[in-house]
Amino acid sequence: MASKNGLYKASELFQAQAHLYKIMYSFLNPMSVKWAIDLQIPDIIHNHPQPITLSELVSALKVPKSKQTCVQRLMRLLAHIDFFAIVKFQDNQERYALTPTSQLLVSGTDHCLSSMVRLLSTPILVDSYNHLAKWTSGEDLTVVETALGPESYWDFIHQNSAYLNTFNEAMESDSHVVRLALRDCRSVFEGIGSLVDVGGGTGNTAKIICEAFPELKYIVLDLPQVVSGLAGSNNLSFVGGNMFKSIPQADAVMLKVYHSTRIMMTPFSCLN
Ligand SMILES: C[S@@+](CC[C@H](N)C(=O)[O-])C[C@H]1O[C@@H](n2cnc3c(N)ncnc32)[C@H](O)[C@@H]1O
Structure with a gap:
């Protein structure tokens, strides 16, 4: 029928x-x-x-x-x-x-991603997907910012120490996986004199790549509150700033970020 x-x-x-x-x-x-x-x-x-x-x-x-x-x-x-x-x-x-x-979720290995799973299942991120329609109608805000109101995700993270820990642990675990990539893809970095890691956080990925390529001049750009007080090394330096305004000059740019629809949609006009 x-x-x-x-x-x-x-x-x-x-x-x-x-x-x-x-x-x-x-x-x-x-x-x-x-x-x-x-x-x-x-x-x-x-x-x-x-x-x-x-x-x-x-x-x-x-x-x-x-x-x-x-x-x-x-x-x-x-x-x-x-x-x-x-x-x-x-x-x-x-x-x-x-x-x-x-x-990948066995504890204690150098590729354990359990903390990433914990971060991705936090209510704040999961709930933000309830706001996709509202986000589509708006201009500037990311999905999470649309859900959180005027407060940005990064402000929220830095005001909530428990959440900041979850976030940092997740980013650190995700960066460890870079070691696996370096095993097979060393050639990607060979021959580059300098690299700027945009939104490079506290430098987890940076430290792994700097160790593998001591000749590479590595610059981590992140928000001032993230990088203030972080010590660099011979070939690693931290720069506080806003990626949407200016990005330090380098031979190559690395962007290893998540949840940043705004970033993906931004033409990097600030790049020289
Ligand atoms: C998902 S985390 C990635 C961190 C790092 N790339 C990693 O893989 O461990 C995104 C990073 O972008 C930074 N960020 C967000 N907005 C930014 C902006 N406008 N300018 C510079 N960094 C920004 C955040 O502080 C955060 O450290």
Whole structure:
């Protein structure tokens, strides 16, 4: 039977309803990754001598009996999105193993990105996506600024020490991954005399690149309140300023930032 507007059959609309709800509930994917990190599941699997069965996991987590099926559902969902892998040994029991993605969330490694997941799931960032329509109608503000009101995200961060810690830890962990990039992509930096890292924060990425390229003159440009008091070194210097007004001159510009729709949309007219 066709629907009232004649376009689709009732069965198609019924399927569409399931599709729509699947889309609406897809926020559970990142929330489940955070849930797994909060329960330290990647660490538990990593420290287990072989891929872990559900009952071994449940006993390691010490969850009440009434919540055991929730752990099972969590693990199945995370396996479904390739965050964990399901493997079977000869006993035919399902076991959970790490994939490269969940390996990135094992604590204590030089590529652990758990703090990045924590930052990206903070209510302030997640809630800002409720303001996309309002942001589209405005001129200047970023999505987060639209959500926060006149206060900028950077002012907010620097007035909230707990949030600042979360932010700094996330940026530091993300910068560590640069070491992996340097292993395979050294040639990107070879032959460059000077580089300005725009929005380079407290210099986490800078220190890694300066160590690998001691001849490179590296300038970190960031907001004055971020770089004030930071000590440079032989080849590293910190400059306080506003990237939208002026950027120090250098052979190359690096931009490693997130959530900066305004930055992406800004023609860098201030670059020489
Ligand atoms: C997402 S963080 C990235 C930090 C660093 N690139 C990293 O990867 O660790 C963005 C940085 O841009 C800086 N920033 C924001 N607005 C700026 C502006 N107008 N001028 C200079 N830096 C700015 C922030 O203070 C913050 O340190």
